[in-house]
Amino acid sequence: MKPTPIEKFQYLVHLRATNVHLFYRLLEQNIKELTPLIYTPTVGEACLRWHEIFTQPEGMYLSYSDRGNLRQILDNWPHQVEITVLTDGSRILGLGDLGVNGMGIPVGKLALYTACAGIRPEATLPLTLDLGTNNKTLREDPLYMGSRRPKVTPEEEREFLDELMAALTDKWPSIVIQFEDFKNPFPALERYQNTYTMFNDDVQGTGAVIVGGFINAVKASGVPAKDHRAIFLGAGSAGVGVAKQIVEYFIKEGLTEEEARRKFWFVDSNGLVTLDRGDKLAEHKVYFARNDNNGRQYQSLARLIDFVQPTILMGLSTIGGAFNRDILTRMAALNERPIIFPLSNPSSKSECTFEEAVRHTDGRCLFASGSPFPAMEHDGKLLTPGQGNNMYVFPGIGLGAIISQATSVTQDMIYASAESLSTSLNKQEVADGWLYPDIRRIREVSVIVTRGVIRAAQKNGVDRATELRELSDAQLDAYIRERMYDPFQEKDNLSREFGQPLTSASAVNGVTNGHTPAHL
Numbered sequence: 001m002k003p004t005p006i007e008k009f010q011y012l013v014h015l016r017a018t019n020v021h022l023f024y025r026l027l028e029q030n031i032k033e034l035t036p037l038i039y040t041p042t043v044g045e046a047c048l049r050w051h052e053i054f055t056q057p058e059g060m061y062l063s064y065s066d067r068g069n070l071r072q073i074l075d076n077w078p079h080q081v082e083i084t085v086l087t088d089g090s091r092i093l094g095l096g097d098l099g100v101n102g103m104g105i106p107v108g109k110l111a112l113y114t115a116c117a118g119i120r121p122e123a124t125l126p127l128t129l130d131l132g133t134n135n136k137t138l139r140e141d142p143l144y145m146g147s148r149r150p151k152v153t154p155e156e157e158r159e160f161l162d163e164l165m166a167a168l169t170d171k172w173p174s175i176v177i178q179f180e181d182f183k184n185p186f187p188a189l190e191r192y193q194n195t196y197t198m199f200n201d202d203v204q205g206t207g208a209v210i211v212g213g214f215i216n217a218v219k220a221s222g223v224p225a226k227d228h229r230a231i232f233l234g235a236g237s238a239g240v241g242v243a244k245q246i247v248e249y250f251i252k253e254g255l256t257e258e259e260a261r262r263k264f265w266f267v268d269s270n271g272l273v274t275l276d277r278g279d280k281l282a283e284h285k286v287y288f289a290r291n292d293n294n295g296r297q298y299q300s301l302a303r304l305i306d307f308v309q310p311t312i313l314m315g316l317s318t319i320g321g322a323f324n325r326d327i328l329t330r331m332a333a334l335n336e337r338p339i340i341f342p343l344s345n346p347s348s349k350s351e352c353t354f355e356e357a358v359r360h361t362d363g364r365c366l367f368a369s370g371s372p373f374p375a376m377e378h379d380g381k382l383l384t385p386g387q388g389n390n391m392y393v394f395p396g397i398g399l400g401a402i403i404s405q406a407t408s409v410t411q412d413m414i415y416a417s418a419e420s421l422s423t424s425l426n427k428q429e430v431a432d433g434w435l436y437p438d439i440r441r442i443r444e445v446s447v448i449v450t451r452g453v454i455r456a457a458q459k460n461g462v463d464r465a466t467e468l469r470e471l472s473d474a475q476l477d478a479y480i481r482e483r484m485y486d487p488f489q490e491k492d493n494l495s496r497e498f499g500q501p502l503t504s505a506s507a508v509n510g511v512t513n514g515h516t517p518a519h520l
């Protein structure tokens with residue numbers, strides 16, 4: 001009866017707050033239909049309008065003025081936390097800096113952790129850092145609930161995060177910390193990944209999920225790995241994260257690292273990423289920067305396609321519609337099965353739609369997008385788009401790290417999630433040429449991914465639950481399934497055993513710390 005996606009979103013938020021088990025029963029039984037409402041694309045609209053549609057607190061907000069007291073504030077949280085998703089709101093999907101409005105993302109991702117990997121809802125902590133925002137329009141909006149100051153400096157953010165990482169791990173020693181939608185997360189990942197059990201989903205989860213589908217796309221393309229060439233539109237955290245995981249795949253396929261690295265041409269807002277283009281390249285781009293351009297610089301995506309003759313076109317640029325008819329037609333002319341992955345979210349930022357990709361490649365493209373698109377008929381055949389959404393891997397990475405009690409999330413654990421995902425398709429899905437399994441089987445897929453992640457943790461010796469090493473794969477799968485929260489086994493408790501109002505820190509101890517809205 002609710003006519004718009006955002007009203008459906010609000011209805012679901014209310015349901016989760018008042019009857020959490022019913023919410024998860026509904027979600028599990030209708031995962032394909034409801035994911036676009038609780039996650040991309042609708043969560044993007046919810047974040048844009050968070051200050052208008054806010055009805056009740058969810059998760060925990062920590063503001064810059066709380067620094068020095070973060071450890072005590074965490075004591076206000078009334079639950080034993082296994083996993084947190086943490087954002088500073090500075091790059092929410094492809095929608096830019098939304099400040100504390102970004103809370104929709106940790107809430108939405110953690111709902112998927114519960115639905116897809118069965119992490120108990122009360123063991124999840126959505127966390128939003130109110131470190132100011134450079135979004136002036138929001139700052140000046142009377143309804144905006146964050147502090148009305150520009151974003152703190154990177155140095156101040158680093159100090160804040162240093163304190164927070166230590167505080168979270170002191171409070172909950174085996175907590176898994178997922179960074180999400182930070183504008184520039186590279187220093188944070190490098191800084192913390194060997195010390196804490198943390199990962200950055202935009203860099204590593206995206207890399208893994210795309211490699212998972214990419215392995216199947218390469219097989220379906222009929223072109224051997226060594227003959228592929230990729231143009232990436234967008235050289236941010238996600239783009240470079242994806243390419244780094246693909247390098248690893250190419251190496252496993254027999255290429256040297258140097259050969260693998262040379263297969264990528266990156267384009268960012270200043271053009272082709274080259275060493276000689278006259279600006280100071282951000283550090284993360286240097287690895288893939290070209291030095292073989294003989295002084296020539298970027299003119300257009302179309303010209304670059306003519307020059308590189310790519311087999312693969314990836315979009316992580318936040319530029320909706322960038323893969324237009326001309327671009328797609330060129331890819332179709334060059335390849336029997338062009339690999340086209342428009343990955344920017346939400347749907348409005350996708351570099352092309354499924355329909356456009358199918359139409360302009362005569363239905364020959366191997367396609368995956370970040371946000372969902374409907375299946376369509378082409379030449380009398382029903383074609384189903386792949387959705388290279390991180391929800392295929394991050395729940396299993398998180399659960400694998402929790403169950404193995406990993407001291408850190410290693411690169412092998414991330415790569416194992418990708419490889420496990422690529423093997424999780426059933427016979428029918430393979431026969432139908434799908435790149436990703438049916439999202440309705442996500443719990444089964446998550447078991448396979450979780451097992452792969454645990455095995456990699458064991459191989460790297462970062463597991464603290466060493467007794468699991470003795471289990472066979474079948475025993476480990478049974479153990480993982482057994483451990484999963486099953487909303488169908490739970491009795492409804494309408495007295496808000498785990499309702500959002502009780503889980504806001506202020507409601508527990510009557511203090512304002514740890515719980516914005518700052519000026520309420």
Ligand SMILES: NC(=O)c1ccc[n+]([C@@H]2O[C@H](COP(=O)([O-])OP(=O)(O)OC[C@H]3O[C@@H](n4cnc5c(N)ncnc54)[C@H](O)[C@@H]3O)[C@@H](O)[C@H]2O)c1
Binds near residue numbers: 091315
């Ligand atoms: N699995 C997924 O579907 C998935 C996962 C993570 C991120 N993403 C999406 O990827 C996008 C990028 O995320 P990010 O973390 O890398 O952001 P980012 O801000 O770090 O990077 C954006 C990149 O796009 C480039 N860019 C901007 N305008 C451009 C233009 N006109 N032409 C060419 N390049 C341009 C920027 O220079 C930058 O390199 C977002 O839309 C996000 O939603 C998708």
Ligand SMILES: O=C(O)C[C@H](O)C(=O)O
Binds near residue numbers: 370388390
């Ligand atoms: O989970 C996803 O696929 C969304 C992604 O994290 C994004 O930032 O767009």
Ligand SMILES: [Mg+2]
Binds near residue numbers: 093181202
């Ligand atoms: Mg993200």
